[in-house]
Amino acid sequence: MNIDGALTDAMSIEGAIGVALVDYESGMALGLLGGNQQLDLEIAAASNTEVVRAKMRAMAALSIDDVIEDMLITLGGQYHLIRPLSGARGSLFLYLALDRSRANLALARHGLKRIEAGLDV
Template sequence: MANTETALKEALSTIEGATGAALVDYTSGMALGTIGGGNTFDLNVAAAGNTDVVRAKLRTMEHLGLKEQIEDILITLDTQYHLIRLLKGKGGKGLFLYLVLDAGRANLAMARHQLRRIESQLEV
């Protein structure tokens, strides 16, 4: 089992095109851990903003009476992919992994697969 720091380091180092990653508590909007991003991309701001995305989708699903779980949410930009993966494992309720990918270098299908594997090994 991997802790938060190890899981985020693994995401950044093993997922082709990854430029930033965070573990986020969507009940508070706070990042529990971040890696990457750099001076031009504040992962803490992104964590708070994407918390609103997750909450809105959960609220919409509730209004629609959908009894399913969100696997992941994908946001595509001109040069980036933003992947939000809600945690399902023990202790993961209310948390999501957030991954920023360079669209020119990333293989989206492989990134989703690897993020799923990292999630399965994460112990919060």
């Protein structure tokens, strides 16, 4: 599946507000879909680049030889899921913002995992 298809698929996850595919080395979003007045996806994508970089540095400093499946940030009204992509796409991550009142976190995590598996970049 291409980037547009992956983003469209992610927006079909119950409660989705917005989604982005981001390169955390450059901070550039390769694709954005959704968002609203409370969520500027371009700013969120760039800001979450720093979150991913910080976690990668922490894992290296702790000599943790493992992969991050996803990172979760919970707000009062939203979930923010960050899923670093594996393999040769290792500097990319999917970022999904969800309306907490409508989202099922377990299903959202499963959905992002499925989308990652089918994504061709």
